[in-house]
Amino acid sequence: MRELSVQEITEAVSKMCISANCQASEDLVRATEQTNADEQSPAAKDALLTIRENQRVAAAEQIAMCQDTGLAVIFLEIGQEVHLTGGDLEEAIHAGVRKGYADGYLRKSVVADPLRRKNTGDNTPAIIHTRMVPGDKVVITVAPKGGGSENMSTVKMFPPSAGREGIIRFVVDWVKQAGANPCPPTVVGVGIGGTFEKVAYLAKRALLRPIGQPHTDAYYAEMEQEILAKINALGIGAQGFGGTITSFAVHIEVHPCHIASLPLAVNLNCHVSRHETVRI
Amino acid sequence: MSEIKRITTPLTDAIVEGLHAGDSVLITGVIYTGRDLAHARLIEALDRGETLPADLRGQIIYYVGPAPAKPGYAIGPAGPTTSYRMDAYTPRLLDYGLKGMIGKGNRTPEVIESMKKNKAVYFAAIGGAAAVIAKCIKKADMVAYEDLGPEALQRLEVVDMPATVVNDCHGNDLYVEGMARYARTAAHVCSCPTRPVSAGYHLSPRQGDGCR
Structure with a gap:
């Protein structure tokens, strides 16, 4: 012992x-720069430049x-x-x-x-x-x-008949409805399965994955890409100014569930996606 | 992008009328902080017929709850908070004479109507860019509600604070227009894994580019 x-x-x-709070993680810096390179809207690009500059200033001065x-x-x-x-x-x-x-x-x-x-x-x-x-x-x-993106999160208890398509439609509609509120570009944490309380935990845990790292199960990795493409087609863009990239990534976490249930949770994270881990 | 417009507070009808959704502006002058609980108290004060702790007529409220200032800084990181939480209070403040708001995110139709009626403007600052926005704030003074901590009402002196007009007094909405400009129909969306997944996203720019 x-x-x-x-x-x-x-x-x-x-x-x-x-x-x-002060130091943007490597995966976040990479996602910000890649998004800025790929974004086609000048207004969204401007916002992304400011966001990247903010990461530099915060790290250099050790402020949030x-x-x-x-x-x-x-x-x-x-x-x-x-x-x-x-x-x-x-x-x-x-x-x-x-x-x-x-x-x-x-x-x-x-x-x-x-x-x-x-x-x-x-x-x-x-x-x-x-x-x-x-x-x-x-x-x-x-x-x-942060509270802004947390407020734009939800749990929905679907019947199993909703299936893969029902889940995809709901997540994309949910992000559309959130619009500029959660400070896009967002990371979209999606929990599927488990129970009412477990599914929210899954969505939260999904946000801890390095940005863009796909699910280990190819079925869900593909579903992540499909949802992401549909979200980015919404046109919301960085800060909601209009643009081609609304989310950095979609991360799905799943768990076995009851024969009657198909729980879904969406937990949005703003572009200041923060998490750090230590092993003692 | 349009040319950057410099504006100085307090705002007049003429200044507000000259602003259009999508304009980039640099704001200089005095603005006031206020978010959830400060708004609740302002409305209570109006309900009781009291004088507000600051004369907000012609002024801008910045929806912000700053972080504490490090020694040597005028203010801590100070980016915008989400505006819809203030929507329930906003028409009342606009009727009273408030002219501008800085925040982020969508407003209700009631707020947008009230902005048209009262000739007011809603700006977005870049959410999450709190460290760089704070550089434009040269002075911060407590005005009221200090017991609310980060939600207290403060008077800020800002120089060239960047913001974007989201809702102008003419009824235009940058969020609606921007989204419409870049929205793609389902037929244009591709989910085939032709890009490295590490890029984190994939879009087909056009139909018929090899994606189905």
Whole structure:
């Protein structure tokens, strides 16, 4: 049994809250530059140039790319051979978020109660998804999630008869309806299957994949490309100014489901697509 | 793209009438921050017949909740937030005399009608470009609702802040026009994997280019 102090987890979370918000990942930089090269609309191209310049400035000055530094969504994979010591694991994560958002001059965007809406002042609590896995490592992913794109997300419980075509039509229509709101070019996370709560989790997890990395199952890889082509044919473009590229990528995650069900979730991510992972 | 227009706040009817959907502008002068909860409080104040904490007549509200400023900075990263959340409050503020809004994303038909009626304009700033937009903000002063944290009402002094006219007072809408210009029919869409998947997307520019 390997011992690991939760203080190490606090430190890692704190650092990743800052770096994920200030430093565009390589795949995001590549997607931004490629999109700018391929885009045919001058107005959208201008917007993409500004977006790329913003990535440079944020990284150089270590300031946040977007003022909405998000709700801190944390994915934990805990090896079952690890013994966590030194305190409460979830409190250690909240402490990391608290420290990172203070030290990094990141915005505090959490209200303590959904209806009474008083800001907690330290961006806690985080949203934490924990999974036990074999091994003696802990894998932590910090994925700050902005409100603008999160609001343009949905869950739909289809009957199985809707099938592949029904899913494709719904996702494309959904992105069309979202228009300029989620800050395109977006990454489109699609969850299919599981249950009502599982499918939303799948769509969120889909956003963690490096941008444009296809599904390992060719059937879904092809479906990702088909949805993406149809989304990009909508004409929305970067920032909704009109253009040939509305989304960087579509990522699908699937799970077995009930014989009566075909759950679908769409979780949009803005062009400030943020996530960082560390293995301790 | 049209030529870049320089405008200075406060806005007059003449300035607003000269702006058209798709125009690129550089805004200089005083603007005010305000988003969800600040709007709710402004409307409550109007309902009670109170004087607003800032005279917003002729002014622009920037839908933004800035991040904290690092030492040496006038303001933290400050890009636009999504505008539709303010739609419920906007016609009331436009009737009161507000002339402009900076945000991102679509507005309701009610807001667009009210903009026509009141000669007002809606600009988009580049969402998510908060670090570079903040460079145009030279000064930020707290005006009211400090308890709301990032949602407080602040007075900003901006110099050459870039924005794009989305809805003008003549009823034009850049989002509708831009999308119509670049939308392709289903027949033009190709999903065959003729490009490396790593490119992340694939479009057939025309019919009959080898894609089916």
